[in-house]
Amino acid sequence: MSPCVCWLQLTLALLLLTLAAAPGSRGGGENCPAACLCPDPHTVDCSARGLTRLPEGIPLDVRRLLLSDNGIPRIPADFLVLYSDLVYLDLRNNTLSRIEAGTLSTASRLVFLDLGSNNLTEIPEGTFGESRSLIKLRLGNNPHLSAVSEDAFLGLTSLRELELERNALSTLRAGALSQLPSLRLVRLEGNPWVCNCNFANLFAWLMDNRQKLPNGHSRTLGCGHCGYGTKDL
16 A cells, blocks of 8 residues: 555544544534534533523434523524424523413424423413323422413323422412323422312312322322311322
């Protein structure tokens, strides 16, 4: 083999190594957003990047989008229109105050959604747009979340796990839970429940579905001073 050919092979090898290690590739190719990591072709990890808005250049075929621990205040209503393959969306610990109706209506394959530790104040009807593939929904640790519509979860026929713990809920209509035919786990502990007729109905639902409460949390749900004893759960 001639010295020229050897030199060309060595140059090519070094060039490939340089491209593979370049910051622009970030482990996921040239389609990875500038501020993020892409450990595989279908995952975009933008966690704890100091973002104040959604990053640009997210690949259209993304399946796992990690956006936790940033300062993102809103999601554009049309954001998920182009991301029909999205399965896993983590928006935990941002500054979201609301989710506009219809934002999630096009997320036909979404299985996991984490909106915990944000600034949500209410969950109105139509928030999730009948996302029938959704299995796990995290809404806990939203300290200003005080209102959940009775039809907030209507159409979530595959939902198995619902987290509403440590919010500001003083009431929750039992119908919001009874419309979830696949529900296996619900977390409600750590809310400032007010004992009234609505809570009586919720308490009755909890009595009939106590197996859906996480172990060790049933005693934190009742209004013992109003006659709804937590020891009965």
